[in-house]
Amino acid sequence: MLPEVDAALKKGATVVTAGSRLSRSLRAGFARARQAEGKRAWTSPDILPWNEWVMRRWHASSDAPPPLNGTQEESLWRRVIESRERGLIHTGGAARAAMEAWLLLHQYRLPREHPLWLQSRETAAFRQWSHEYGELTARLDRIDAARLPDRIRPAPAYLAGFDTLTPQQEALFARAPGTVRVGEGAARCRAPVLATLPDQEAEIEAAAAWARDRLDRQVGIIVPDLHGARKTVDRVFRSLVPGAYHISLGTPIAEHPMVAAALNMLELAVRPAPIDSATRVLLSPFARGDLARRALRDVEMRREGLWEASLESVGAFPEAAAAASALPRQQTASRWALSFSSLLAAFGWPGRPPVDFEAASSWQDVLADFSSLDTTVNAMTAGSAIDWLRRCAASRTFEPANRGEPVQILGTLEAAGSEFDALWITGFDSESWPPAASPNPFLPLALQRERDVPNSSPEQALAFARRVTARLLSSAAEIVVSHAETAEDRPLRPSPLVAHLAERKVKRPQPAPPRRPATEPFEDPAAPPLEVSGAAPGGARILELQSHCPFRAFAETRLRARPMEHPDPGLDPRGRGVLIHEALAHLMAAIGDSSRLAGPAGAEIAEAVEHALRRMADESAFGKRLREIERRRLTSLLERWLDVERERRVQFQVVGVEVKREVEVGGLRIVTRIDRVDRLPDRRSVLIDYKLTAPSPEAWEGERPDSPQLPLYAVTHEEALAAVAFAQVSTAGLRFRGVSAAAGALPKADEMDGSTFASRVAAWRDALETLAADYCRGEATVDPKDGPKTCEHCHLPTLCRIAD
Structure with missing residues (x-):
């Protein structure tokens, strides 16, 4: 601290600083100086930042109401801009930029009646806004921070930390004889x-x-x-x-975990929120209730395909739901602040101790800012109240106390x-x-x-x-x-x-060696042998995962370490696949055999589409507009798919759709579901599985096939086989991809003689029995089939620790 500042403070002078941090620093320096003098007590120095000093002088100079705070001022700018610029999308950004321009206009004494204001659309618009804003504040008999320095009676002070003074500040202190601007100290560093x-x-x-x-x-x-x-x-x-x-x-207090949780809870209580927001509420440590039960509810909602959730549909906070249902349609900001506090209490916020009291205090300041809107904003809806509360929280900075580190x-x-x-x-x-x-x-x-x-x-x-x-x-x-x-x-x-x-020359510091717990590495590539009565959960996917990586098969099917679903508005690829499956199953069951393909099938297609849409009739994720879009898409796909079916040169009969069977391979019992089974005139079967994207038959081959689903259906089918194929039915393509021992049974399938086909089925059986036996005995080695390429689409690297 400069000696002249220290001496002035000891005499009771006021020091005005450029910012809050310098005020704290000078107070700490003053205290150290008194301690160095051996004093145990002293009068607190009068040191305060510019904005606080201006407010002090305003209260000392006037009996007028307190000036507008930032939230109130923004609300008035928004009102003016919204009334003038009805097509403006980002009113909030324009309001904040206008507030900054208004401040600079007064700080630097820019003339408001100058022809330069008309030279651009932006400046002309602001000039009009500022006139209306000035008239609005005059009607309300309120003043803002930008105009305060022009209305106060100054008092002598020492000014510290100001690189420059604005013309407004210079004019103010010119009216206060005795004001001293403290300069910088002598250079202390001889050789930076x-x-x-x-x-x-x-x-x-x-x-x-x-x-x-x-x-x-x-x-x-x-x-x-x-x-x-x-x-x-x-x-x-x-x-x-x-x-x-x-x-x-x-950082904005809105980003503090405790306050972010409060805002998410309130948002969920007053209007449907995206599923990720609902997840944050369900998994919040600041809410009441069993966290494990809430986490399970989150998984359930995602599997249901909900991309948006309400507090009622979440179903985990009955007290909060009851409180939310009793909220009024409209009320003032201060009444909303009380309602929101009660609603948060119903959630159990802020949870169990310990509570971050600095953040809790800052949250109360946010509520106070929000409540101050009573003077500038009329009664508002719950949604508008939440929007304003978020703005207040985003504009208030939270800085943990400086403890003199x-x-x-x-x-x-x-x-x-x-x-x-x-x-x-x-x-x-x-x-x-x-x-x-x-x-x-x-x-x-x-x-x-x-x-x-x-x-x-x-x-x-x-x-x-x-x-x-x-x-x-x-x-x-x-x-x-x-x-x-x-x-x-x-x-x-x-x-x-x-x-x-x-x-x-400065070298980059070497990172400190990581602290590792005193543990002994232990590798165990085998899980306990599979012990289940009946079919193992997971179906054909067990063998697909075991082929890709034994550990992933163990983790997903036995530990149930499945990836989280991420629902999006509308239908995701899986939802579209379900629709196609439902529609095709209904359509082909109705058609029955190839003889029906000779005539039109418009009625059957329409009925199949309606059947599929009814099965996907969750209105929250499948609204009317989406239903109509999907109806047109499905109708077109089915019409085009029947053209592919008509290319088959062999008569066939549809003898099964969605055929569910419990089968055994290599000691593993699983349930399979074949999309469709056709029978040819020689009574051999054709197995068909519908896909949006169909892998080629090459993916079925080898000891570790990429796609063992159809080979599994083939080796466990009890009747004579003629062909197996994926049916790709999507806007990306419509075709069969498979292998056939019957000429003309499937268009563009890989055709072969009966012995070659039988040999291929036998090879599939050997590979699948080995995979199934490995799974049953607990083989769970971290062994991705194609190395990093296989791992690209795996969600388990933190569990398998393959990178360690």
Whole structure:
């Protein structure tokens, strides 16, 4: 802390800072100074950030109502914009951009009656909005934060951490004789150095390792793009300096797990939500009830194909469902806040202790912001209330308390006025620093540049960056500035503002060896032998999985480690497959034999389509418009498929559809379901299985066939066989793919003589019996058939640990 600031505070002066962090830092520095003097108690220093000081002066200067908060102001901008721009999709984004433009307009004294406002559609629109917004606030007798500095009576103060003052601030303090603007201290670092690292993550790792060696001092880490790099920064510092760092940039309270859970619960209570949102509620640790039972309900809903769920259909929170059913149609925001609190209590939120009291307190602040809408928004529906509550939570920043950790991680602006013993500045490459100009689109560009609005021109951005760089390079006794060599394969150079610094070679730190538990590796490729009475669950898929990878067969069919379903609106490929199966089964049973194919089959097709649609009549996932689309698609497919059936040169009779049988192969009893069995005049059978995408017969061959389903049907069929085939029925193609020992039985099938066909069936039997026997005795080796290619579509790598 500068001596003049310390001396002024001891005399009771007020210090106004550019931001909250500097206020906290100065208070801590003042306390350390008093402790160094041997004092045990002292008067609290009067240090507060700019916005809080302005509010204090407003309350001291006026008996008017409190100014609009950010939520109230946004609601008024939304009202104005929605009334003027009815076709605008992103009203919220426009409202927030208008709020920023309104603030800059007042801070930099931009003239509102200037012809430049009419030179673009955006600036002309904002000029009209701002007039209406001003009239609206006048009718409400309210004022916003942008205009407060023009209405307050100033008082002398010391100003700390301000790189520049806006014209509005200069005019304010000109009316307060005795105001002192505290300058930067003398340069403390004689020789800052420049370090080059391979990439951004290497920069952050090097900075963290450097800070780890200086935990006995006050260390600052500057990350210009702290918002974008926050997750990487947190992960690296948690690994290298756990518990010894604080990130000044908070996150929206809406992202805190406890608050996110509350918002999801309320959303589910007032309107149907996507299945993933319902899952988050069901699996939330912040809700009441048996978590295992709720998890099972989640699996059930996904298997039912629900892509959207209501609180009632979830069925796991009866108390909350009862409370939700009693909600009024409309009420004010403050009444909704009370209703939502009661509704969350019915969910059991926030769950069992321990509760994050900082997050809970911030949630109460969100509810207070939301309740303040009573003065600017009329009674609203539950859906509108949830939308506003989410906006309030998204706009409120949650930052865990700064407990004076030795390593402080900040953005370039947040470091204003701060001093450290050691400072590492990352991200100073030529692309990132100086930052690119980004003028406000709602303000005339020429006026922005004329009034020197921040980021309005490259020249202004460069001047700003020079001031910040000079301030940072005088903020510590030891300073390292770094930049990355590359970003997304683009070469980078150091920023021209620091390229003159002496270079220091810094190596990327070696990662710490992972902590491994004291365990002894144990390999056991065999599971207990299969012991089931009757058929093993899993059907033909058991053999397919055993062929692909024995461990996957064991995990999916015996441990039931199946992948989670991810339902989407409409029908997924599996749902379309079910529709096709239902329609074809009904159609071919009605047709009965090949003689019926000679005439039209429109009535049979229509009935088959209606039958299939009735079987898929869940209106929540299969609405009227989708039914009509699927009706047309199915009708077309069935008409075209019958043309394929007419190409068969041998008479046939349909003797079975959806034929369910319990069979045994290699000691394994399973249930099979053959889509269709035809009989030829010589009484031999043709086995047909419908597919949207049909594998070729080559997939049936070898000791580990890729697709053993049809071979299984063939080797367990009790009657003489003529052919086996997949019938591909989809918009991608309509055809038979199979093998046949009867000429003309199936168009385009691979035809062969009877002995060759019999030999192939015998080879299938040998392969399937081996696979079945392996499964029964517990063979569960992690052995993907085609290596990584097989693993591409497997969901079990964390269970089988194949990469370890």
